Amino acid sequence: MAYQKLTTRAENYSQWYNELVVKADLAEQSAVRGCMVIKPYGYAIWERIQQGLDARFKEKGVQNAYFPMLIPKSFLSREAEHVEGFAKECAVVTHHRLKNDPEGKGVVVDPDAKLEEELIIRPTSETIIWSTYKGWINSYRDLPILCNQWCNVMRWEMRTRLFLRTAEFLWQEGHTAHATKEEAEDFARQMLDVYADFAENIMAIPVLKGVKSPNERFAGALNTYCIEAMMQDGKALQAGTSHFLGQNFAKSFDVTFLNKENKAEYVWATSWGVSTRLMGALIMTHSDDNGLVLPPHLAPIQVVIVPIFKKQEQLDEILQKVNPLADELKRRGVRVKVDTADNMTPGFKFAEYEMRGVPVRLAIGARDVEAGTIEVARRDTLTKETLPIEGIEEHLVALLEEIQANIYKKALDFRLQNTRKCDSYEEFKEEIKKGGFLLCHWDGTPETEERIKEETKATIRCIPLQREPEQGKCMVTGKPSEGRVVFAIAY
Amino acid sequence: MAYQKLTTRAENYSQWYNELVVKADLAEQSAVRGCMVIKPYGYAIWERIQQGLDARFKEKGVQNAYFPMLIPKSFLSREAEHVEGFAKECAVVTHHRLKNDPEGKGVVVDPDAKLEEELIIRPTSETIIWSTYKGWINSYRDLPILCNQWCNVMRWEMRTRLFLRTAEFLWQEGHTAHATKEEAEDFARQMLDVYADFAENIMAIPVLKGVKSPNERFAGALNTYCIEAMMQDGKALQAGTSHFLGQNFAKSFDVTFLNKENKAEYVWATSWGVSTRLMGALIMTHSDDNGLVLPPHLAPIQVVIVPIFKKQEQLDEILQKVNPLADELKRRGVRVKVDTADNMTPGFKFAEYEMRGVPVRLAIGARDVEAGTIEVARRDTLTKETLPIEGIEEHLVALLEEIQANIYKKALDFRLQNTRKCDSYEEFKEEIKKGGFLLCHWDGTPETEERIKEETKATIRCIPLQREPEQGKCMVTGKPSEGRVVFAIAY
Numbered sequence: 001m002a003y004q005k006l007t008t009r010a011e012n013y014s015q016w017y018n019e020l021v022v023k024a025d026l027a028e029q030s031a032v033r034g035c036m037v038i039k040p041y042g043y044a045i046w047e048r049i050q051q052g053l054d055a056r057f058k059e060k061g062v063q064n065a066y067f068p069m070l071i072p073k074s075f076l077s078r079e080a081e082h083v084e085g086f087a088k089e090c091a092v093v094t095h096h097r098l099k100n101d102p103e104g105k106g107v108v109v110d111p112d113a114k115l116e117e118e119l120i121i122r123p124t125s126e127t128i129i130w131s132t133y134k135g136w137i138n139s140y141r142d143l144p145i146l147c148n149q150w151c152n153v154m155r156w157e158m159r160t161r162l163f164l165r166t167a168e169f170l171w172q173e174g175h176t177a178h179a180t181k182e183e184a185e186d187f188a189r190q191m192l193d194v195y196a197d198f199a200e201n202i203m204a205i206p207v208l209k210g211v212k213s214p215n216e217r218f219a220g221a222l223n224t225y226c227i228e229a230m231m232q233d234g235k236a237l238q239a240g241t242s243h244f245l246g247q248n249f250a251k252s253f254d255v256t257f258l259n260k261e262n263k264a265e266y267v268w269a270t271s272w273g274v275s276t277r278l279m280g281a282l283i284m285t286h287s288d289d290n291g292l293v294l295p296p297h298l299a300p301i302q303v304v305i306v307p308i309f310k311k312q313e314q315l316d317e318i319l320q321k322v323n324p325l326a327d328e329l330k331r332r333g334v335r336v337k338v339d340t341a342d343n344m345t346p347g348f349k350f351a352e353y354e355m356r357g358v359p360v361r362l363a364i365g366a367r368d369v370e371a372g373t374i375e376v377a378r379r380d381t382l383t384k385e386t387l388p389i390e391g392i393e394e395h396l397v398a399l400l401e402e403i404q405a406n407i408y409k410k411a412l413d414f415r416l417q418n419t420r421k422c423d424s425y426e427e428f429k430e431e432i433k434k435g436g437f438l439l440c441h442w443d444g445t446p447e448t449e450e451r452i453k454e455e456t457k458a459t460i461r462c463i464p465l466q467r468e469p470e471q472g473k474c475m476v477t478g479k480p481s482e483g484r485v486v487f488a489i490a491y
Numbered sequence: 492m493a494y495q496k497l498t499t500r501a502e503n504y505s506q507w508y509n510e511l512v513v514k515a516d517l518a519e520q521s522a523v524r525g526c527m528v529i530k531p532y533g534y535a536i537w538e539r540i541q542q543g544l545d546a547r548f549k550e551k552g553v554q555n556a557y558f559p560m561l562i563p564k565s566f567l568s569r570e571a572e573h574v575e576g577f578a579k580e581c582a583v584v585t586h587h588r589l590k591n592d593p594e595g596k597g598v599v600v601d602p603d604a605k606l607e608e609e610l611i612i613r614p615t616s617e618t619i620i621w622s623t624y625k626g627w628i629n630s631y632r633d634l635p636i637l638c639n640q641w642c643n644v645m646r647w648e649m650r651t652r653l654f655l656r657t658a659e660f661l662w663q664e665g666h667t668a669h670a671t672k673e674e675a676e677d678f679a680r681q682m683l684d685v686y687a688d689f690a691e692n693i694m695a696i697p698v699l700k701g702v703k704s705p706n707e708r709f710a711g712a713l714n715t716y717c718i719e720a721m722m723q724d725g726k727a728l729q730a731g732t733s734h735f736l737g738q739n740f741a742k743s744f745d746v747t748f749l750n751k752e753n754k755a756e757y758v759w760a761t762s763w764g765v766s767t768r769l770m771g772a773l774i775m776t777h778s779d780d781n782g783l784v785l786p787p788h789l790a791p792i793q794v795v796i797v798p799i800f801k802k803q804e805q806l807d808e809i810l811q812k813v814n815p816l817a818d819e820l821k822r823r824g825v826r827v828k829v830d831t832a833d834n835m836t837p838g839f840k841f842a843e844y845e846m847r848g849v850p851v852r853l854a855i856g857a858r859d860v861e862a863g864t865i866e867v868a869r870r871d872t873l874t875k876e877t878l879p880i881e882g883i884e885e886h887l888v889a890l891l892e893e894i895q896a897n898i899y900k901k902a903l904d905f906r907l908q909n910t911r912k913c914d915s916y917e918e919f920k921e922e923i924k925k926g927g928f929l930l931c932h933w934d935g936t937p938e939t940e941e942r943i944k945e946e947t948k949a950t951i952r953c954i955p956l957q958r959e960p961e962q963g964k965c966m967v968t969g970k971p972s973e974g975r976v977v978f979a980i981a982y
Contacts, residue, residue, distance in 0.1 A: 028623075028626070030558070030559045030619070030623065031559075031563060031566070031619065031622050031623070032559045032561050032562070032563060032610065032619070035559035035560075035561060036559070037556070037557065037558050037559065037623050038556055038557035039556055040554035040555065040556045040638060043554070043555050043556045043557055044554065044555070046557075047555060063531035063534070063535065064531065064534050064535070064538060065528070065529055065530055065531045065534045066528065066529035066534055066537075066661065067521070067528050068521045068522075068523045068526035068527070068528065068659055069526070069612075069643055069645070069659055070523050070526060070582070070645075070659070071523070072522060072523060073589065073597075073598060073600075074597060075522070076589070076597075076598060077597030077598050088588055088589055088590065089587065089588055090587070090588070090589065091561070091584045091586075091587055091610070092584060092585065092586040092587065092588075092589065092600050093582045093583060093584050093585075093612070094583065094584075094585045094586065094600065095582075095583040095585065096580065096581070096582060096583065096647040097579055097580055097581070097583075097647065098564065098567070098579055098581065098583065098611070099579065106564075106565060106567075106568030107564060107567060107568050109564075109583050109585065109609055118600055119523065119582070120589070121560075121584070121612070128521070128522065128523070131522050132519075132521065132522070132528050135519070141834055147531060151643070152560055152642070152643065154560075154561075156587040156588065168559055168560055168561070170557065343632055
């Protein structure tokens with residue numbers, strides 16, 4: 001079996017991505033339009049994302065729960081902005097039974113089993129959750145409520161791409177209820193920090209923390225905080241959002257609490273989520289023309305050991321060196337795999353682990369055993385060196401940290417190199433074609449933002465939380481601005 | 492706040508169950524007919540079930556993956572028996588868009604957005620998975636495939652009860668593909684053993700391992716293995732199933748592989764699953780009139796420590812004893828909670844932890860601190876004793892194991908006491924009303940089984956894997972039988 005190469009990023013970035021997702025065994029299209037199959041290797045990475053985030057949520061006092069996947073149609077209309085933003089493209093359940101086709105051709109929908117009210121597969125769960133919270137909240141003593149659910153959601157997207165935009169996707173959605181505005185807003189910010197911390201320290205994806213302009217806000221939110229990442233083609237990808245919802249959903253679902261003075265007040269809310277879209281961000285931040293590149297802190301397999309052998313005796317001899325090494329690495333918390341399969345050549349295995357982005361690959365043959373050496377290959381730099389096997393554990397543990405730091409730095413350098421100020425709209429129209437983040441003055445109006453989007457496809461990715469105050473003039477209208485915002489073409 | 496008592500089991504078993512599920516904060520009805528909300532405490536128990544099973548699956552080489560929730564209607568018709576068993580009562584998606592009501596009343600289904608082919612929310616995923624496996628399998632080298640998914644499924648049940656029978660429920664479904672009949676059948680049996688081991692050793696639920704009669708088989712299976720548990724009201728509950736599917740799905744979806752002789756053969760399949768129904772089994776096996784009783788191996792909180800104090804200084808003093816104890820327990824792997832909340836009385840807390848089934852409750856006040864003692868209360872026996880705090884960790888670790896063993900034994904004794912032989916159908920009709928498992932001779936025909944079900948509501952729960960061969964006569968028809976099968980009224 002020859003290993004087929006990927007289309008290079010330079011040739012066709014979009015095709016490179018699509019091929020990589022399939023060849024690295026991450027996901028594939030399914031028989032259902034717009035829905036993906038997440039393959040075991042892709043799912044193993046998603047599980048690592050889940051576990052890492054879940055532990056961080058729990059540290060914040062968040063508990064998991066589960067709410068129904070189906071939402072009564074009428075719920076969606078309760079929050080006026082929400083329905084505008086979400087209710088339109090979604091999967092609608094209208095019947096609850098099939099029956100045998102009277103003409104004998106399989107099964108047909110039973111017209112007698114029409115639902116009185118249609119049900120929608122959740123595109124997000126604010127409505128069903130706030131209708132539930134109404135029963136949970138009476139007094140300030142019941143607050144805060146800090147719930148999260150890991151689940152599937154569905155949005156009927158017209159143009160889909162694996163991980164980036166699919167009709168069904170997996171995510172977590174946190175929904176919290178608080179007694180005060182300050183506490184809710186603070187919690188929304190805390191969760192943004194959790195996302196940023198995870199993205200940067202585990203996924204090695206540098207992110208800009210910011211707040212969305214009103215146009216890009218979540219439907220029903222007063223404020224949407226976000227983390228924005230830059231992909232290798234210079235496009236932006238929103239990697240996570242945390243919303244301060246004010247009292248909108250509490251009012252829509254009539255959720256009040258008695259405060260310490262025994263007076264009824266509406267409850268304050270947040271919601272926050274990240275999805276399998278993070279898999280797309282991961283791929284497009286680090287990978288190269290040879291395939292996936294995984295940050296060691298996230299990789300399901302951090303070190304793979306490939307014994308090079310022809311006969312069983314050779315393998316046995318090599319394993320006498322390899323097994324204690326693998327055990328010692330496991331003891332140190334390293335996720336290690338020893339690949340002793342005899343139906344693939346070492347070369348094929350090397351290519352496969354390279355495609356799958358395993359951070360470190362060790363190879364060891366009979367001659368290495370004699371010489372007391374082992375070959376160490378780094379996925380990030382594609383470099384190899386032969387080292388004494390004695391004491392290699394120390395080296396590997398340090399190497400994994402070095403790789404983690406290196407790929408983060410590489411991604412950060414790329415973002416910094418591709419972030420620039422732009423003060424003229426004429427220049428902007430040219431510059432935006434080159435990709436990257438453009439820091440520009442904007443007059444703060446939706447109209448100007450809309451015009452820029454129509455004319456250039458660029459959107460305001462965020463108003464950075466940490467921006468330098470700078471008096472300036474909107475590049476389009478010349479009206480005053482108090483600081484630069486981040487424009488980019490986005491996924 | 493006075494703590495409301497449960498209806499007792501003797502008064503009304505069914506009402507006791509319904510009240511317990513809500514009062515122990517496990518789950519509640521949602522606004523969507525037949526769909527439940529799993530509350531944080533209930534979900535924490537489910538997470539423990541998930542983690543325990545997931546680790547066991549992975550030890551068997553199973554990998555997690557994710558397949559679409561929507562299934563094209565035509566897929567369901569491919570496997571003839573399967574559609575009979577599953578396709579009928581299910582949620583049917585017919586449209587993919589809503590629009591604003593022209594009359595201004597919220598949103599309505601957009602008739603222009605009708606799907607060409609209706610999609611079904613998965614009642615189980617054999618069809619979508621085998622349509623996917625077709626693309627994954629070419630040669631014997633691709634086998635076995637051992638995949639599992641944790642997901643939601645939907646079956647439009649008419650009469651629903653929290654955890655036991657809900658329209659939407661959570662489960663895991665494993666789907667494996669093998670080169671030989673023997674390997675597939677063996678794997679189905681292995682997974683049954685995994686379920687039985689988990690049920691007995693973690694959930695403390697004694698189970699009978701057996702095989703289903705043809706009437707009770709999974710739609711599309713050649714053999715359905717099951718674990719059956721006995722609830723406290725003498726009814727049976729099927730706690731898990733593992734199916735040997737033969738080549739049925741491979742044939743329906745045309746999935747073949749080239750064997751070592753380069754000849755095409757159909758692939759052999761298994762599927763196996765347990766669901767949130769296990770929560771129902773857990774509740775009804777161990778709980779009492781004071782609420783939930785959790786086996787320590789499963790309990791999210793194994794030991795709760797309640798300091799008894801009036802003023803902050805008292806609490807501080809008590810915590811000087813309690814915190815090191817909690818730390819030491821954690822170090823030994825005990826899941827411990829210290830409840831320092833000052834807005835509930837100790838009595839209220841005691842009742843609450845009793846309702847929630849926390850295995851061990853410790854109480855400690857100022858006088859205990861002086862005397863160097865602590866009160867230890869067992870949830871299973873509702874007994875209390877005051878012990879020296881010195882060295883209490885040892886005692887608690889041993890106590891948790893004792894409780895685990897005790898509640899298992901209690902449940903096993905109950906089952907043994909309520910399992911009896913019955914050789915006359917007249918007697919059977921009376922005996923079955925008392926509940927329990929009846930071991931009877933049966934002629935092996937679906938007709939006899941059907942008749943018994945119609946006349947008594949009892950079904951064959953299983954043909955035990957370990958049954959003594961015993962020549963006998965069918966209690967209904969007098970025809971020969973080679974061993975007894977288990978009859979019961981089932982949930």
